[in-house]
Amino acid sequence: MAAEIQYVHGYSAREADRLADQANTLSGLLHHDTVYPPGSRVLECGCGTGAQTVILAARNPEARIVSVDISADSLAQARARVEAAGYRNVEFLRANLFDLPFGEASFDHVFLCFVLEHVERPAAALEALKRMVRRNGTVTVVEGDHGSWYCHPRTEEASRAVQCLVDVQARLGGDALVGRRLYPLLAEAGFRQARVSPRMVYVDSSRPELVEGFSKNTFIAMVEGVREQALSLGLIDPDTWEKGIADLYRATEPDGTFCYTFFKGVAAR
């Protein structure tokens, strides 16, 4: 399917590792406050390979979770991951976000993480999901914002390499800067009482687990993942790219710093 082929981060083994690193490193920061009452019916939309699904299942052992994704391969990985972790409260289903096989108000809560950034019409996606939620049920949306990234030392080439990721994602119809838009998107989709909170990751050498788990293995790995696309689209020349990536690693040295912000929005139907 086109949507599979065009996923900006691809479907490689390294990417699967990156997603797992990202989920583990950021689990507390992003998900500590996603706790649903026992018995809740929760729809996870765009579960991918299940990196967030295991966290959701662990934090909500008495919720009944239905996780959908458009990619059969990803779903198979997600299912295996959740089974390996020993959770039995998740069902998996292949489905398109805009054509979900559920009736109106079938769920108490909807959860989506790193999904809207890849969707061409994020407000329409939220509207479609709103119909799945009962009155006073909630939607929880977690997204990054690559425009929130900066580092020290800073160089033009590092910024240009990161911009390639933003541009490649834009060419695929996505928006890598969607985090800052969560509040207006939730309002546009007709949700009420939206509350958005930033979740900033600040990294210096006093936090070595973040230097490895976030700066290198999550963020720089994600930028490196679009190398071929960026070069073949002519967004950057190879020398600038190599220098940009080297400069990103330079900012992970003992006198460097690295910043990035995720956004989490919760709103009611």
Add this chain to the structure above:
Amino acid sequence: MAAEIQYVHGYSAREADRLADQANTLSGLLHHDTVYPPGSRVLECGCGTGAQTVILAARNPEARIVSVDISADSLAQARARVEAAGYRNVEFLRANLFDLPFGEASFDHVFLCFVLEHVERPAAALEALKRMVRRNGTVTVVEGDHGSWYCHPRTEEASRAVQCLVDVQARLGGDALVGRRLYPLLAEAGFRQARVSPRMVYVDSSRPELVEGFSKNTFIAMVEGVREQALSLGLIDPDTWEKGIADLYRATEPDGTFCYTFFKGVAAR
């Protein structure tokens, strides 16, 4: 004195109001955890018009605070502000950060807020301050980082207007992006156990007090303050400037968002 004339934000009445708005809006975020034991001798370096001094005095009524600044006019305003607020635990003294009239280890703690951004050699400034602190005493540094700013909707002109503030400050020998450098600067100055934490301000229309107190009256007011300098230095043309400022205000409307991050570092001698 040259240092007075060249203060990037100037010394106008509007600027004094802006500093007060900024201090009130951000007081909790930036200063809630600056609490010194009773009897502590605290040096506040670069107190300006006392916007932070009153907060420091209020939170530490039993500390003995000495606040210094290079500007006699600012000191007079600071003294009046602190007296009007009824605090009696602050002494004021005119002095240069690099030539302080105190002996080695005269203080238990040093505090500086929005000072390093204006200093040409911030690591040397921290080294000079380190000599004022006793062994195991602390330094607390609070700085902004204008490169951490972004908004929605975003436009090229808004970014260029903000960049003018960064560029004007750089021409005066300052660094408006110093926040991200606090950790390496503290290390370079020889402080130990540095711990830096970001203090992010996220603004959407569900937080009207921040729309007014931060986005408009602190940040946009600060950008607007360099209009004449930016135009006369040829950093931007008038049309682009006006559009940039209008776009910044656009991001304070109900469907806009606004982000900025301060950094706070605490380290021991």
